[in-house]
Amino acid sequence: MKYDIHIRIGKDEMSFGKGVVMLLENIERFDSLSAAYKEMGMSSSKAWKILNRAQNDLGFPLLESTTGGKNGGATHLTQQGKEFLMTYKHFCERIEFVAQEEFEKAFGKKW
């Protein structure tokens, strides 16, 4: 027996979950939005859709861009975006830790 937990958060809608989190993590990794969604096999329009939905719902920008320079600009997470992502990931980790323990207790022996 195994389990799967999906955790979403948001204000007016559940706009922040696994998909946008993976995208933000890849943006941090590559300093590039297009490299991030390509890495995930995601289209540009889908990436913008989930990012805009999250930003509109949360009420603050997750991303900022710098233009020009040697590499022709880059996309980064805003400070608030970084903090929110970290808070969400910590929240998920705590739940997953407890879920693992509780799952063993509930289903480990009999089922």
Add this chain to the structure above:
Amino acid sequence: MKYDIHIRIGKDEMSFGKGVVMLLENIERFDSLSAAYKEMGMSSSKAWKILNRAQNDLGFPLLESTTGGKNGGATHLTQQGKEFLMTYKHFCERIEFVAQEEFEKAFGKKW
């Protein structure tokens, strides 16, 4: 800010979650499969699909039927089905309890 948690369990696939749980709870309530799916606005084919998927995946019957008698037969949960449903619900309740606490800690003040 609010959150939403979906918890699914299963063996080869995540066959047991919110939908089949609501259906089983309604079967317990009405002693009838058709009354249960009608209460949920669910079609007969959809109800059988999620029940069969869960039963095949878990490897034991969730339901048993009695035929005849004054009311022309009824559908009940098997003993194993009842125990499994209770175990799943307890597992979810523990996670939801912890999630509520952790959510307050993580998002209660700043966000």
